[in-house]
Amino acid sequence: MAIKYLNRRTLLRGVLAGSSVALGLPLLEIMLNQHGEALANGDPLPKRFMTFFWGNGVVLQDAGLKNVDRFTPATTGVDWQPSEELAPFSKVKDYVSVVTGFDNPVSNNKKITHHEGMVLFGGHDLEDIGFDPEFQFSSNYGGPTIDQVIANLPGVGDQTPVRSIQVGIANGVSPVDGGTTLHALSHAGYKMPLAPEHNPQKLWTNVFGSFVPPEDPSGPLRLSVLDAVRDQLGSLNKRLGSADKKRILSHLDGISELEKKLNTLPPLCETPMEPSITNEPMPGNAEELVVVSELMSDLLAYAFACDISRVGSFLFNEGAAEVVFQDIGQNSSYHQLSHAKKNPGLDDYHNGVVYIMERMAYMLEKFQATSDGADGNLLDHMAMLASSDCSMGWSHTVDRQPMIIAGKLGGHLTHPGVHIASDNGRNTSDVLLTLLQGFDETATEVGSGAQGSTTPLDELKATAG
Amino acid sequence: MNRRLRGAFRTSFLVLASLLTVAAGCGADDPPIFGGGGAGPETMEMTAPPAGARQILKRQYVNSIELIFGEAAAEAADPPNSEKLYGLRSIGAAEIAISSQGVEDYEAAARRVAKAVTADSAAFAKWLPCEPKAFDDASCLEKVVSSVGRLAWRRALVKSEKDIVKTLGLAAATEYETFEAAVEYAILFLLQAPEFLYVVELGEDIPADHEDADPRDATRKRLTALELVTRMSFFLTDTTPSADLLDAAEDGQVETEEQIRAVAEQLLAAPAAKQALSAFYAESLFLEQLDTKLKDAETFPDYDVDLARSMRTEVEKLIEDIVWTRDADFRQLVTSETAFVDSRLAGLYGLKNASQIEGFEKKKLISSQKRVGFLGTAAFNTLESHLAHSSPTKRGAFIHSHLLCAKVPPPPANVDTTLPEDDPDEPKTTKQKLQAHMDDPACLGCHARIDPPGFALETFDAIGRYRSKYESGLAIDTSGETEDIGPFADASELGQMIHDNPNFPVCMLLKIYRHSMGHLETGGEGAVVKQLVETFAESEYKIQELLVNVATSPAFRLVGDPK
Structure with a gap:
C-alpha cells in the first residue's frame, strides 16, 4: 500500500503560540463550553452532511429472475441483519439505516439509463434530455442537489471557510453523458455542476493549504x-x-x-499532512482506489472535525464509467460486470458492490473514530446519504432504488439505525426532506413538483415511536 | 416490433435533417431546441446566434499567457479545466457556470503567472517596457498595465480602469517596497477580471443601409471589429489576438469581407493554427481520452503510457498531413492507406523493419489487413473497445454518432443488456452473440444499425492489433450492411463507404461550426450552414478553406439578443 502522507513539512501550524492540538480532539476546547456539549458561545455543536455515490447499483431481487437478493436486509426495523452487501458496515451498524423499496420519482419521459438515478440526490428532474446533437445520452441536472441546499442554509455553509467539499475517486469519465448530470454528484443548480476533485494533493490544498x-x-x-x-x-x-x-x-x-x-485565520486544530499521491490515471497502471478513497475519507474527517467545512460529497465511480477493481482480482470493467444478472459474472458484480461498501464503511469508521464534542464522534452530529444511479445494474431500473443513511445528526435521526422497507414504492425524496429538516426544522418541502416531497419519512426520525 | 424503434436513425435537428437524406429515427422525439422551427431553412432568413459571454478555454488561457508573458509563465499557469458540454468544451464554456472552486483556481493561476513573470530578475527586466526608477514608479507601471492589459483584455483599457490597476499595484509596491510586487498585483487583477476570463460578444448596431441589417429584426447586431478579431483569433489559433491584429481592428482594417478573409488567412498561416486544430480534434474525436485509457494488463502487457501517446500522435499527424502539409480532401481521414508510425506502432501493425523507424515516419500499411484511415488506427480501436475485448457496438456507435452525426439513442429502460454466455463446447463469435440483439425486437431497430460497421473492424483487437481469426479459432466475418451506410465486405470498404457518405463531411463541418462559436446551431442558421456545406463540397473538402469560410460567414459576425 502506498504511503498516504508526506513528512510534516507542510503541516499547518496553529497560530496560538505555534502550538497545535493533539489528534483526537480536533474541535478545540476553547471553542466548546465547559461541558463540551456546545460551542463556547452557546450554539449547538455543528451538524454536518454529506452524500456518497457509487455507480451501477446493487444485487436486488429481480421479479423476472427469481435470483437471490444480496443487498436487502431480511428483516425491517431496528433488528435488521446485514446482508452480504451490507456486511462491511458491521462496526458502524448502530449508525446505519437502510431504506429499500422506495421509487425514484423521476418523470417517465426523463429516463435515459444511468442518469435518472441522480434525481434521488436532489428531487429535481433531468433537463435537456438528448441535447447533444450526436449523442442522445445526455442531460443536465435540473436544480440544486440536497448537499448544496443544506450548504446554503443560514448557519451551515456560511459558518465555515469552505462551503462544501466535492471529492471523486475513480477517474473514469462516464461515456454515457454528453451533458453534466453524471459527471458531478453535487450541482449548485441547473448547468452548475461542482466538479469533484480526484487529486488528494489538490484537495488538501483547497481545504487545508490555502489559509x-x-x-x-x-x-x-x-x-x-x-x-x-x-x-x-x-x-x-x-x-x-x-x-x-x-x-x-x-x-x-x-x-x-x-x-x-x-x-479566515489558519485553523487552530491539527490538520493533516499533505498527501503524496495525486491519483493521476496512467494507461497501463491500475488506479489505487483503496488508498485514494481512504485518503479522501481522512481529509473529509479532518475538515469536518476542524469545522473547515460542514458539507461534502463523495463520488466513488461515475455511472457507467470504466473502472476496474483490480484489488479484488478483477480485470473487466465493473460497468460491464454490472450487466450480469446471473453467473458467470454475477458474483463478480456482487463482489464489486461489497468492495464499494467496504470503502464507504472505512469512511464511516473514520468518522466514528473522530471525536467531536466531549463524548461524541462525528457520526453523532452528521448525516450521510448514499445511493447509486440505478437499483440493479442489469436492468438500470430506478424503481426500488436503495439508500443507505448514516449518522445521528445531533439526535434528529433514529438511533440505532433501522431498515425501512416500502412495499408500495414510496418516494425517495421523502428521505431528502427528512434529512433537510435535521438542518432546518421549518422545512416543509424539498425538490420540485412530483420529483420533490412534502412528506418526510417519520420512521427515520428519532422521535418516531 | 416496437413502433418507437422502427426505422433508421433520425438526425434529430432541423439543420442537418434538411441538408441530408436521412430517414426517420429509432430513438426518442426530437429535443425541443431543434423541434420548434416551422419553415425549412431554404425559406428562412438567418436568425443570428445569441450574443453573450463565454469563458476562454484552459488551453486558450495558457496560450494567451505565453503570448503575453512568455513560456515560463505559461508553464506555471495551470488554470482550471474546461468542462465539455455536448461533446465540446467551447459549448461548456458558453453555458456552464463557473464554480467557487473554479474562481479560487483562477486566482491561484493568476498568482502563479504573476510570480513566474517576476521570478527571474534578468528576464523580468528584459520583458519590462521601461526601466523602473523606483519601486513605486507609477509611469513605468502604467506602461506595463497598458501593454499587458490591452493584450489580456483584447482592447485598450480606459483611464479609470488603468487607475484601478495602478492603485492595486502601487499598494503592493508600498507594502513590499519592490516594483515586482506592483507588477504582480497588476497582473493578478488583470487576469482575474472578467475582461480576460470571458470573451464578451455583445455587438454593435448595424447601420440600416448596411447589407447585414435585417429590417424585420431590430435585435440583430454585428460584432465590433475588436470582438470579431478576438473571436477569430481564439477560434483559429486558440490564443488572444496579437497587438498587430488589435491595431488593425482599431484602425478600421477589419470591416469588409475581403479584409475579414485576409485576417482569417493570416491567422491560419501561424503555427498556432495547427496546434489549435490539433487540440480541437483531440477533443472532438476523443483522442485525449487515450491519456487515461486503461487496458487489461494480462491481455495486453505491452500497452503502456508511451504506446497510448504514440497512438494519439499518429492520428494528429494524419490530420496534420491532410490539412496542412497537403491541404487535401479531409475525407481521406477514413481512407488513407498510409499511416504515421513510430517503431512501436509499426510493430503493432506488423510492418517490416519496425525497430529501425526513428520518430514518426509515413509508411504504407499492409493492404491484406484492410487497415485504412482513422477507423484502422490503434487509437480509434483502443478507445472504442473494452479492457480486453473489442466492441463492435462501441465502434459502430462512435461511427454513427461522431462521424455521421446520426443520433444514437440509449437502450430502452428495463431491457436485458447481457449477451448470451459463452458455452465452451460451442464457442460463438462476437457477431453471433450480438445477433441476440437482432433477434430481440426491442433491440433490433438500433443494433441492426449500430453493430454492423463494428463487425468490419473485428479484425482489430482491443488495442488495434491485426488478427485474422478469433482466439477460439473461429473466423471473423467482416461483412455487413446498414440502411444508412450501405454494404461493405471489410474495414477498407467500410472506410470508403464512410468517405462517400454525404453525412460524413457535413458532420465534420458541424463540429467545427459549433466549436467556432461555442453554440449549437438552430433552425434559423440552416441557410448559412447549407451555404457552408456547399462551399465545403466545392472546395473538395479542404479544411483550411472551411475554417476561413466559417470565420467569414454571417453567423460568425452577427449576433442576436444576449443569451
Whole structure:
C-alpha cells in the first residue's frame, strides 16, 4: 500500500503560540463550553452532511429472475441483519439505516439509463434530455442537489471557510453523458455542476493549504484585488442576458467564498499532512482506489472535525464509467460486470458492490473514530446519504432504488439505525426532506413538483415511536 | 416490433435533417431546441446566434499567457479545466457556470503567472517596457498595465480602469517596497477580471443601409471589429489576438469581407493554427481520452503510457498531413492507406523493419489487413473497445454518432443488456452473440444499425492489433450492411463507404461550426450552414478553406439578443 502522507513539512501550524492540538480532539476546547456539549458561545455543536455515490447499483431481487437478493436486509426495523452487501458496515451498524423499496420519482419521459438515478440526490428532474446533437445520452441536472441546499442554509455553509467539499475517486469519465448530470454528484443548480476533485494533493490544498497567516500582507492585498474584480463583474453583468447573468452571479458567489477564506485565520486544530499521491490515471497502471478513497475519507474527517467545512460529497465511480477493481482480482470493467444478472459474472458484480461498501464503511469508521464534542464522534452530529444511479445494474431500473443513511445528526435521526422497507414504492425524496429538516426544522418541502416531497419519512426520525 | 424503434436513425435537428437524406429515427422525439422551427431553412432568413459571454478555454488561457508573458509563465499557469458540454468544451464554456472552486483556481493561476513573470530578475527586466526608477514608479507601471492589459483584455483599457490597476499595484509596491510586487498585483487583477476570463460578444448596431441589417429584426447586431478579431483569433489559433491584429481592428482594417478573409488567412498561416486544430480534434474525436485509457494488463502487457501517446500522435499527424502539409480532401481521414508510425506502432501493425523507424515516419500499411484511415488506427480501436475485448457496438456507435452525426439513442429502460454466455463446447463469435440483439425486437431497430460497421473492424483487437481469426479459432466475418451506410465486405470498404457518405463531411463541418462559436446551431442558421456545406463540397473538402469560410460567414459576425 502506498504511503498516504508526506513528512510534516507542510503541516499547518496553529497560530496560538505555534502550538497545535493533539489528534483526537480536533474541535478545540476553547471553542466548546465547559461541558463540551456546545460551542463556547452557546450554539449547538455543528451538524454536518454529506452524500456518497457509487455507480451501477446493487444485487436486488429481480421479479423476472427469481435470483437471490444480496443487498436487502431480511428483516425491517431496528433488528435488521446485514446482508452480504451490507456486511462491511458491521462496526458502524448502530449508525446505519437502510431504506429499500422506495421509487425514484423521476418523470417517465426523463429516463435515459444511468442518469435518472441522480434525481434521488436532489428531487429535481433531468433537463435537456438528448441535447447533444450526436449523442442522445445526455442531460443536465435540473436544480440544486440536497448537499448544496443544506450548504446554503443560514448557519451551515456560511459558518465555515469552505462551503462544501466535492471529492471523486475513480477517474473514469462516464461515456454515457454528453451533458453534466453524471459527471458531478453535487450541482449548485441547473448547468452548475461542482466538479469533484480526484487529486488528494489538490484537495488538501483547497481545504487545508490555502489559509493566509495573519502576519502575511498578501491577504489584504489579494482581498482588495477581489474587490476590484467584483466591480468589473458587476458592470459586465448589467450588459448580459439572463442565462449569462446566472453564470456571472455564480462567479460573484465564488469571489465571496474566496474572500471568506482569505479572511479566515489558519485553523487552530491539527490538520493533516499533505498527501503524496495525486491519483493521476496512467494507461497501463491500475488506479489505487483503496488508498485514494481512504485518503479522501481522512481529509473529509479532518475538515469536518476542524469545522473547515460542514458539507461534502463523495463520488466513488461515475455511472457507467470504466473502472476496474483490480484489488479484488478483477480485470473487466465493473460497468460491464454490472450487466450480469446471473453467473458467470454475477458474483463478480456482487463482489464489486461489497468492495464499494467496504470503502464507504472505512469512511464511516473514520468518522466514528473522530471525536467531536466531549463524548461524541462525528457520526453523532452528521448525516450521510448514499445511493447509486440505478437499483440493479442489469436492468438500470430506478424503481426500488436503495439508500443507505448514516449518522445521528445531533439526535434528529433514529438511533440505532433501522431498515425501512416500502412495499408500495414510496418516494425517495421523502428521505431528502427528512434529512433537510435535521438542518432546518421549518422545512416543509424539498425538490420540485412530483420529483420533490412534502412528506418526510417519520420512521427515520428519532422521535418516531 | 416496437413502433418507437422502427426505422433508421433520425438526425434529430432541423439543420442537418434538411441538408441530408436521412430517414426517420429509432430513438426518442426530437429535443425541443431543434423541434420548434416551422419553415425549412431554404425559406428562412438567418436568425443570428445569441450574443453573450463565454469563458476562454484552459488551453486558450495558457496560450494567451505565453503570448503575453512568455513560456515560463505559461508553464506555471495551470488554470482550471474546461468542462465539455455536448461533446465540446467551447459549448461548456458558453453555458456552464463557473464554480467557487473554479474562481479560487483562477486566482491561484493568476498568482502563479504573476510570480513566474517576476521570478527571474534578468528576464523580468528584459520583458519590462521601461526601466523602473523606483519601486513605486507609477509611469513605468502604467506602461506595463497598458501593454499587458490591452493584450489580456483584447482592447485598450480606459483611464479609470488603468487607475484601478495602478492603485492595486502601487499598494503592493508600498507594502513590499519592490516594483515586482506592483507588477504582480497588476497582473493578478488583470487576469482575474472578467475582461480576460470571458470573451464578451455583445455587438454593435448595424447601420440600416448596411447589407447585414435585417429590417424585420431590430435585435440583430454585428460584432465590433475588436470582438470579431478576438473571436477569430481564439477560434483559429486558440490564443488572444496579437497587438498587430488589435491595431488593425482599431484602425478600421477589419470591416469588409475581403479584409475579414485576409485576417482569417493570416491567422491560419501561424503555427498556432495547427496546434489549435490539433487540440480541437483531440477533443472532438476523443483522442485525449487515450491519456487515461486503461487496458487489461494480462491481455495486453505491452500497452503502456508511451504506446497510448504514440497512438494519439499518429492520428494528429494524419490530420496534420491532410490539412496542412497537403491541404487535401479531409475525407481521406477514413481512407488513407498510409499511416504515421513510430517503431512501436509499426510493430503493432506488423510492418517490416519496425525497430529501425526513428520518430514518426509515413509508411504504407499492409493492404491484406484492410487497415485504412482513422477507423484502422490503434487509437480509434483502443478507445472504442473494452479492457480486453473489442466492441463492435462501441465502434459502430462512435461511427454513427461522431462521424455521421446520426443520433444514437440509449437502450430502452428495463431491457436485458447481457449477451448470451459463452458455452465452451460451442464457442460463438462476437457477431453471433450480438445477433441476440437482432433477434430481440426491442433491440433490433438500433443494433441492426449500430453493430454492423463494428463487425468490419473485428479484425482489430482491443488495442488495434491485426488478427485474422478469433482466439477460439473461429473466423471473423467482416461483412455487413446498414440502411444508412450501405454494404461493405471489410474495414477498407467500410472506410470508403464512410468517405462517400454525404453525412460524413457535413458532420465534420458541424463540429467545427459549433466549436467556432461555442453554440449549437438552430433552425434559423440552416441557410448559412447549407451555404457552408456547399462551399465545403466545392472546395473538395479542404479544411483550411472551411475554417476561413466559417470565420467569414454571417453567423460568425452577427449576433442576436444576449443569451
